[in-house]
């Protein structure tokens with residue numbers, strides 16, 4: 460059943476214990492001295508080590524074994540036995556992570572029980588280690604696709620700061636992968652086994668956000684019917700991801716700053732404070748420095764958060780990565796859901812690479828999923844893509860069905876040539892007639908499709924704004940000039956989308 464290493468200098472005792480354990484079906488490697496034990500740990504990878512603490516009565520080699528075992532992954536459990544068992548020895552052994560301590564002479568039933576419990580503990584630890592590894596794998600960099608120089612730079616930065624206590628500010632347009640990077644930072648740090656807790660600061664009104672973050676005492680306000688732990692305490696030892704930090708109300712900004720400085724939180728309605736060990740990662744798709752200038756974001760908090768900024772490029776500035784991302788989504792999401800190996804025609808890939816992706820990677824992943832549902836076969840054609848992407852397609856030479864794009868390995872270099880690098884066209888191209896996100900039925904809508912005029916106009920306005928920003932390569936000041944509105948108006952209108 461299990462592999463067990465047994466070490467004791469009393470030959471008869473080793474023989475007896477080995478016999479009992481073998482009768483239970485275990486494979487036992489007995490030793491009567493420490494010679495070869497360290498090597499056996501590596502070669503046999505036991506689930507359990509049963510060892511005496513003192514063999515030559517001078518050096519506590521048993522403790523050396525415990526130290527070595529702690530470095531193994533997953534670690535075996537250790538039961539320490541000793542004829543010279545003083546309380547200090549036991550305490551030392553337990554401190555070093557021994558599962559249990561048996562004093563000679565012991566009863567065989569006690570030994571058996573102890574072995575059973577130790578083995579189920581080993582199994583639980585191994586499972587836990589596996590789960591943690593799986594989580595780490597999921598958020599390792601292999602899940603963040605990008606061979607472009609811009610993304611390689613991001614990977615280097617993420618790797619450098621992941622396992623440091625520093626606050627990180629992740630900047631980037633919507634859908635560029637800010638949360639993905641935040642998770643990668645967490646799961647590649649020593650905090651990985653503690654919680655990663657995301658909170659979207661724009662999702663809650665001020666009073667709820669406050670009690671969500673800091674918790675409250677029963678009766679602190681109407682509706683506070685019980686004590687509530689805040690997310691800062693829930694994330695203790697781990698990472699708190701504050702998304703859309705730019706929308707945080709000023710009063711909470713002050714409280715957040717205090718927590719970052721003092722590492723102490725006080726619940727709403729509480730007089731005493733508690734110490735927390737939480738790493739804060741913040742993200743925003745706004746230009747915080749403008750908000751600081753406008754007096755909407757505290758300057759001191761901005762500097763406190765902006766210790767290490769990571770700016771994610773919009774997808775249109777790394778369009779070379781698009782074929783790889785397409786391959787990744789087809790494999791990771793579509794194949795997983797449908798079991799089918801979808802491919803993309805060369806013409807469709809050209810359209811996908813040329814489209815400016817105002818919604819970035821999220822929009823790309825949505826469109827790929829949608830195309831896989833619409834496509835009649837496992838070959839995705841331009842016709843299966845939403846109208847705005849279709850508008851970016853090269854002319855149809857009637858050969859589309861016969862030309863699948865070579866599949867780009869998500870980890871290797873992109874095979875399909877991307878949009879040729881160069882300056883954007885001199886004039887902003889007109890908006891396509893219909894868009895993927897706006898509710899804009901070309902024919903008379905049925906009553907189920909009717910949206911209010913306000914929503915219709917707002918959706919179109921949003922699309923036009925994104926189109927303009929995409930056209931100016933993300934330069935919002937230039938976009939505002941192009942649209943003949945003030946920068947403040949542009950930001951206000953963009954913020955309306957989140958409503």
Ligand SMILES: Nc1ncnc2c1ncn2[C@@H]1O[C@H](COP(=O)(O)OP(=O)(O)OP(=O)(O)O)[C@@H](O)[C@H]1O
Nearest residue numbers: 602603604632633634635636637638639744820821
């Ligand atoms: N480089 C990438 N490789 C693979 N998938 C990515 C990448 N970037 C983003 N994604 C995927 O795109 C989607 C959006 O990413 P994410 O939620 O991290 O974006 P975001 O910047 O937080 O967006 P928002 O500002 O709207 O919250 C997710 O499904 C994510 O897995």
Ligand SMILES: [Mg+2]
Nearest residue numbers: 634637638702
């Ligand atoms: Mg996000």
